[in-house]
Amino acid sequence: AQSVTQLDSHVSVSEGTPVLLRCNYSSSYSPSLFWYVQHPNKGLQLLLKYTSAATLVKGINGFEAEFKKSETSFHLTKPSAHMSDAAEYFCVVRALNAGNMLTFGGGTRLMVKP
């Protein structure tokens, strides 16, 4: 079975400071990993994906994530937060041994203070 744990349900940062959203996964097969963002009453938008190529993945809006197999982590970072980054973020894993289905983390709500 595969699982995803987002270690913080809420993260609060000041505008202009770095963002770190933590994600740990378990999967007995080489997984694909994704980060999505959801603004209120909207669908999920793909930020970035890891699919066994480069371990440091760059996404949209200045976000990036690093796949660390030894730590089974896929943390999302951004050097400088903007007010528009305030949203819910989901880490997602997908693997063949799980029937190719996606498993979602519980989400992290990012708040950005002016």
Add this chain to the structure above:
Amino acid sequence: DGGITQSPKYLFRKEGQNVTLSCEQNLNHDAMYWYRQDPGQGLRLIYYSQIVNDFQKGDIAEGYSVSREKKESFPLTVTSAQKNPTAFYLCASSIGQTNSPLHFGNGTRLTVT
């Protein structure tokens, strides 16, 4: 522009009534999915379809039904048997390969009173 369209955005129904949520995609994706999202929670899979005329139950299929008669369309019916239907419903589609992401619609918020 290609994408996924969910309609309506807001839906209100009386308890005991069936209601159908629409999901249409023009991305030519084989796989389509329905998720339910409750406040402060992640997404839970209701049903998915990997090909036309075939669909599978997800983790919380009880009280829901779907059809996949066309590649572009995957409507979800919330039946009166669903005990707690008030939620935000998200439809998604994908190419179906392991490394392909899901593309999401903007959701339908269903309120049953």
